[in-house]
Amino acid sequence: MYLAFYNISVTSFRLKADNTFGSDTVNIACNSKAESCIEIMEIVVIAAAMLLCWMTWQLYRAKRFNRFKQLIRQELKPKVANKVAENLLATRNKLTPNTDIHIKASQYYWTQYSARTLQAALRWKIVDEEWLRSTGNIRNCQHLFYIEKDKLAEFSEESEA
Numbered sequence: 205m206y207l208a209f210y211n212i213s214v215t216s217f218r219l220k221a222d223n224t225f226g227s228d229t230v231n232i233a234c235n236s237k238a239e240s241c242i243e244i245m246e247i248v249v250i251a252a253a254m255l256l257c258w259m260t261w262q263l264y265r266a267k268r269f270n271r272f273k274q275l276i277r278q279e280l281k282p283k284v285a286n287k288v289a290e291n292l293l294a295t296r297n298k299l300t301p302n303t304d305i306h307i308k309a310s311q312y313y314w315t316q317y318s319a320r321t322l323q324a325a326l327r328w329k330i331v332d333e334e335w336l337r338s339t340g341n342i343r344n345c346q347h348l349f350y351i352e353k354d355k356l357a358e359f360s361e362e363s364e365a
Contacts, residue, residue, distance in 0.1 A: 269348075273318045276318045276325075280322060288311050292310060316355075318348060318352065319353075320355055322348065323357060327359060
């Protein structure tokens with residue numbers, strides 16, 4: 205059985221039958237190895253602390269984003285639903301009767317996803333970019349539009365409200 209110790213160069217010592225080493229330089233090698241192990245452990249501890257800080261920062265950002273989505277659901281969703289109903293009632297005619305079922309279906313469409321609700325609120329000027337800046341949610345808005353890009357509505361110029 206061989207045990208390897210690291211000093212200036214790599215050396216190996218044969219373990220005697222009485223579990224003692226065959227050289228006095230082993231203690232020097234062990235101390236050197238212990239110091240390098242401590243240095244490695246310090247690096248690992250620093251890396252773990254940095255990882256913990258980074259994960260805490262990500263958790264903070266995720267909580268802010270979830271609060272932003274909750275703000276959309278609580279404040280903007282009723283305003284967008286009311287605006288949809290107003291627009292459909294104002295454009296009611298024989299070709300587009302806009303019954304209660306039409307209104308409810310349109311309200312469901314515009315308020316089903318947070319990104320679509322925010323998109324409608326921005327498009328119909330219920331809120332503006334200054335509101336996003338004042339609430340500190342510009343970055344959250346960009347992220348929401350990115351992750352829910354498949355749920356965004358496509359506006360035509362004639363569908364302006």
